[in-house]
Amino acid sequence: MGTAISGSSRPTASRPGSRSRALGPGAANPVCVEGPMSRYNPAEIEPAWQKYWDEQGTFHVTEDPAKPKFYALCMFPYPSGSGLHVGHPESYTAIDIVARHKRMTGHAVLNPIGFDSFGLPAERAAQKENRHPATITRERIAYFREQLQKMGFSFNWEREVSTCEADYYHWTQWIFLKLHEQGLAYLAEVPVNWCPAQGTVLANEEVVDGRYVETGDPVERRNMKQWMLKITVYAQRLLDDLDGLDWPEGVLEMQRQWIGRSEGAQVRFEVEGKGAFEVYTTRPDTLFGATYCVLAPEHALVSTLTTAEQQAEVETYIAAAKNKSDMERQVAADKEKTGVFTGSYATNPVNGEQVPVWVADYVLITYGTGAIMAVPAHDERDHAFASKFGLEIRPVYDEGKGHDYQAAAWAGDGAAVNSGAFDGMAMAEFKAAIIDHLEEKGLGERKVNFKLRDWLFSRQRYWGEPFPIVHTEDGGIHPVPAEQLPVALPHVDAYKPTADGEPPLARATDWLHTTFEGQPALRETNTMPQWAGSCWYYLRYMDPHNTELPFGQEAVSFWNQVDLYIGGVEHAVLHLLYARFWHKVLYDCGLVPTKEPFQRLFNQGMILAYAYREQSGKYHHPDGVVRRKGDMSTITSAWNQQPVETDWYGADGTPVEEKLGKMGKSLNNSVDPLEIVAKYGADTLRIYEMFMGPLEQVKPWQTAGCEGVHRFLSRAWRLFIDEETGEPRPFGTTSKPVRKALHVAINEATEGIEALKFNTPISKMMEFVNACRGNTPAREEAEAFALILSPWAPHLAEELWKRWGHTTTLSYEPWPAFDASALVEDTITLVIQVMGKVRAKLEVPKDIGKDEALALAKADPTVAKWIDGKTIRKEIFVPGRLVNIVAT
């Protein structure tokens, strides 16, 4: 934030940390310049229409069985302290265009908005400012709401939800009780990142090199009692039901990989006199090549298997692994594998060989059985490990090309060798045969495994939903009865853990101590993660004021499921997977009619912005930066310390280099949408957001690009409104080129909205205005134009509609019909190619035949020159398009 905004455009809501300065000379406000009284003035018409829509309840929607329904949803925002930047309205604008179009095609449209308002940043702000996070959050929401309302989105504001309010989290808790009732919630000891100095648990991204990134305090892994949700029970269904969804292929693929189904076998390895462990493998066909085994450091059998001589080394290794985060373990092991020998040997069940058992952190306790059989000849990771520690590498497949197994692993198919009775088999046959063999002998069994793990569902934080759970002294864990909900967040004296490391809620001693069926009891002091509220908000929107249930059956049977969901690809896995999981649980409880929550999903591309950095590392806001062409300076790049030439200069004349990056505080390149609204109007902002390029594409914001869009809207205004009087210009008569341009635009808009391509329709609407060349078209054409423009630029369209004498909103007018006959011309431009190169263009009747076209082509002097003296080998004729003469 901290972007330049003119004083007059200051939003009324207070916004912490903001500043303002006067607009520079180059940033004249076209809205305020002198001129005719009735020029296009969004500052006047936009608030008026926003007021009208609000007062008239234009977009209020009810469950009307006479209409088909459409549920359009954008991912709701987290109300951060810095407000929305111009990247956010991209998906809201796209959804709004679809919603407005669907109303015009007779649908009952649900297009709600709300706020994902629990979460860590507000808690941090509360600690710093010593204010209640609810107060801070509500202030932030007020500014977000103002920003959204000034962009003219047709949201169902009467359905707004905020996940941190008791009337919402009441029902989040209610759904948790359902999960608990279904046996899907349980307590488990789970390792967390514990920071003793802060007395708190940290998220993975807050820990780097074993230290808290903010303070540098050391972090250790510590087991804590945590609530878990059994999402793994749903793994197969979460995988199977992806098939019917209209989602981007990339997102489906990421979900499939995250769920990570694999088929293989679980095999038992005996250690003489010390017991046995099981390994999971997808390659039971390589069992004869298993030359050692590896246990995860956390595996229960490690201490039993460690011999006296190896004990010191193993213990040191385990201690080191324990304090590394999963991420660190991965990064370190990518560079070089580590591990230690336990001193014990296990029996390979298929050939009776004794193989050494090692401990290494490249084996994860959380996957499979936490133990593996290692086949270095056929697995890269095992190969790297075996090479480092001098373990045997024994191939069990001959791939037929003399592969050097000592140099590298090879995981492909071939003919089995060194595998006793199985020699000669190919992979598929071998797999089936050896699993049968293992099952017959009782050495193992067929097994399906998933990468997906149960969901760690508790946080040691204040600003989240309290669990509706009490603990009695006898160790009993009891759900709070549904009629006693909500369990309200208590007030606490500080938003940090207690002195003995209990979560912040433990500070509320009056709240903490309660009774359960007459016995003294303590309330659960963990809170739910931020995902909880966003797992079901799309259902609450269907029936947001229900005080008896999270949502009523009547509402949910009408709205059914979300028809179109637009949001960032960063939520491709977790949010979407968690919401799908809860939805399936609710489905199993008979509370929702569909197996899946979101039928169609679309990811908008991130909007980037140029950032300008001087060699000291300081960022200059793009507003003050200018390019002085030809005036090059050489500076040391703050990005890579290399000398770099630049002709960009900050407002103070300092040379700066340009780089594209995420819009945000850290690069000092955010742009507040209200700044653009003040300068150009909401309609310009909306259209520019869409005009920048395809919705799914990552693209850079350039405020200057708004100029062209604003000019287009001004030109459209002038086309229909007399700028001196403000009266509508008299309508003209229709003409062929204008009618054609209109129907091209109607077609492009109609198809574009369906395909979520919102950029090219704008070009076609610009072409329509250009085609009119200042001559007002016929009334029918003008009105059709306003109607197709209205999803993109609703304020301008409404204003024109009103000035043409209509007395109600155009939001429910029928969408204009496309007439293909308007596009038909009598003649076409026929392209004449010789050897694939364009040599001439001829104006010919549209239905010209091949013979006639070729005759005309050959008669053209330029064409004649190119085929003169050559033999014609082939003649291509594409009706209505081109002729290609192949001559050599």
Add this chain to the structure above:
RNA sequence: GCCCGGGUGGUGAAAUGGUAGACACGGGGGCCUUAAAAGCCUCUUCCCUACGGGGAGUGCCGGUUCGAAUCCGGCCCCGGGCUCCA
């Protein structure tokens, strides 16, 4: 390393087997104006030109085709994500 996106003028882009650069931004020239702003007209991929044209060109190399930005194979670069999943 693996997975997912993406490379087209000075810039954002359009064209998904048939005229590469629509529509805009920026820039040049002109009109209007006492002047400026706004507006309007016009040029604007690069190179050559005897001004008629000609040649090259969609990250690089190759292929298929009468014809490729578009389809196929190989490579390079950029952005995002990642749980060594046995």
